Amino acid sequence: MNIESDLTLAIQEALQSAGDNEAIREIAPVGGGDINEAARIETAESRYFVKWNAHPPAKMFEYEAHGLTLIAASKTAQVPQVIAYGTVRGKETAFLILEWIDRETTASEKAAEALGRQLAEMHRQPHPKYGLNENNYIGRLVQSNTPHQSWVEFYHTERLGTQRDLAARNGRLPAYRARLLDSLMDNLSCWIDEDACSPSLLHGDLWGGNWMSATDGNPILIDPAAYCGDREIDLAMTTLFGGFPQRFYEAYNEVFPLQDAYKKREPLYQLYYLLCHLNLFGESYGGSVDSVLRRYVTS
Numbered sequence: 001m002n003i004e005s006d007l008t009l010a011i012q013e014a015l016q017s018a019g020d021n022e023a024i025r026e027i028a029p030v031g032g033g034d035i036n037e038a039a040r041i042e043t044a045e046s047r048y049f050v051k052w053n054a055h056p057p058a059k060m061f062e063y064e065a066h067g068l069t070l071i072a073a074s075k076t077a078q079v080p081q082v083i084a085y086g087t088v089r090g091k092e093t094a095f096l097i098l099e100w101i102d103r104e105t106t107a108s109e110k111a112a113e114a115l116g117r118q119l120a121e122m123h124r125q126p127h128p129k130y131g132l133n134e135n136n137y138i139g140r141l142v143q144s145n146t147p148h149q150s151w152v153e154f155y156h157t158e159r160l161g162t163q164r165d166l167a168a169r170n171g172r173l174p175a176y177r178a179r180l181l182d183s184l185m186d187n188l189s190c191w192i193d194e195d196a197c198s199p200s201l202l203h204g205d206l207w208g209g210n211w212m213s214a215t216d217g218n219p220i221l222i223d224p225a226a227y228c229g230d231r232e233i234d235l236a237m238t239t240l241f242g243g244f245p246q247r248f249y250e251a252y253n254e255v256f257p258l259q260d261a262y263k264k265r266e267p268l269y270q271l272y273y274l275l276c277h278l279n280l281f282g283e284s285y286g287g288s289v290d291s292v293l294r295r296y297v298t299s
Helices: 005-017 058-071 109-124 151-170 175-186 232-240 248-254 262-281 283-295
Strands: 024-030 037-043 047-053 080-088 094-099 136-138 140-142 200-202 211-212 217-219 227-229
Touching: 005 024, 005 047, 005 080, 005 094, 024 151, 058 080, 058 094, 058 109, 058 136, 094 248, 109 151, 109 200, 109 211, 109 248, 140 175, 140 262, 151 227, 175 283, 200 232, 232 248, 232 262, 262 283
Parallel strands: none
Antiparallel strands: 024 037, 037 047, 047 094, 080 094, 136 140, 200 227, 211 217
16 A cells, blocks of 8 residues: 555654654555544554544544543553654644554454443543543534533533534524424433433443454454543443444443433433534434434424
């Protein structure tokens, strides 16, 4: 695989600053998701996963690296080690270098069980406020993380509110949808018990494609949109698109049981991700958004 020489040079310099002074001897393409390009890069000393983007949102990889570092610091769930991130001199192109992890083709039941326990342990650790000291991204969308003491206020303003405003600007909020969404937002406390909520470090974008099983059987979280929020929203994302076996949920509940009323709130928390998809991909997600709204609001 050939990548631009100035990008290769920037990656080489970043590796040298991180302590690997060996020349890059192999570059092999790998899947990088919908947004970025990616490759496995090998030197005589080690192998690395590198992803890059020619026109990334500002600080996208810096924020991702920070999220990975936060999860690693919890000493619970495992993530790839951040080696370096940077930009190509004189260009918009940015890149992120992570340790290379050999992965299983299909994640094992044992890995899913371990992930459930590790996620529960991460969620059990207390944090002082909802939010984060910086915004980051969910996909290519800015994710607003202005801190709040109240989860209801945070979810209203920084999650549903920001996506509502973006949908309105994008022409994806017809009058009936706006009316239902506004009503739901004004009445969040009818479904969310503030006293039962507490800030936990979250992965923030925990769909089935954002975890994998290493060949040693350990689960690995990737591509976080990390912040501190109520843990239920992380769990709600896991069921929106699938990819987590039942043993994952059983193991989670053995460590940190969910409240019985969680299932009643699950679609409410999935709404944030559906609004993000509406804004990213268009009206193909409009029906799912409307279905959740009508579940909670009588039109």
